[in-house]
Amino acid sequence: PYAFLGAILLFIGWLGFNAGSAGEMNDIAINAFIVSIISAACGFLSWVVLEWFIHKKPTILGGLSGLVAGLVGITPACGYVDIYASLVIGALSSVFCYFGLSFIKYKLKWDDSLDAFSLHGIGGIWGGIATGLFASAKVNPNVIAQNALGEGFFISGSLELLKEQFFAIVICVVLSALVSFIIFKIISCFTDLRVKEEVEQKGLDVSLHGEKAYTLA
Numbered sequence: 001p002y003a004f005l006g007a008i009l010l011f012i013g014w015l016g017f018n019a020g021s022a023g024e025m026n027d028i029a030i031n032a033f034i035v036s037i038i039s040a041a042c043g044f045l046s047w048v049v050l051e052w053f054i055h056k057k058p059t060i061l062g063g064l065s066g067l068v069a070g071l072v073g074i075t076p077a078c079g080y081v082d083i084y085a086s087l088v089i090g091a092l093s094s095v096f097c098y099f100g101l102s103f104i105k106y107k108l109k110w111d112d113s114l115d116a117f118s119l120h121g122i123g124g125i126w127g128g129i130a131t132g133l134f135a136s137a138k139v140n141p142n143v144i145a146q147n148a149l150g151e152g153f154f155i156s157g158s159l160e161l162l163k164e165q166f167f168a169i170v171i172c173v174v175l176s177a178l179v180s181f182i183i184f185k186i187i188s189c190f191t192d193l194r195v196k197e198e199v200e201q202k203g204l205d206v207s208l209h210g211e212k213a214y215t216l217a
Helices: 002-020 027-055 060-074 083-108 116-134 160-188 197-202 204-209
Strands: none
Touching: 002 027, 002 060, 027 060, 027 083, 060 083, 060 116, 083 116, 116 160, 197 204
């Protein structure tokens, strides 16, 4: 119940973030609001269907992960794509994030307890690519304004916007990795980057704060 409540609060706030990015109440803001809801719903459904086929047991936590994946995937594109594109973006966000999570967590065994990179990293990369595929002047005329790169590949057949999106994604990945590495190195000079295994087993609330966050009967 706590995870569900948290995801719903996140969902509501995310709608304000995406629609509010337009800076005013206009057609672009309304479109961003609508496609964000649709993408999140498709992400939820897609993740549950994947769990059903692969594990035969769909879960609410999995569905909530799909909801977040759908929100992440649509965020770069919400001001540029239509409803039909948001269906594809949301559904594929869950597919990419689901298998990315499985690979990272179980094959590479990365310590990503909140699945941050699996959902936000992979989902964000897909969202950036999707913008280069589905951006439409019918949604946002600015994509064909002077000095703009034009519509997405599936709309105009041009690769210009898609190439720039790929370039921007690479820059973001490299910059994020470099800055994160520097931050981790600085932190490691003062403290360990992770606690000992016995502390993890006991729980950080008890080990570090001497209290339990939740008491569940």
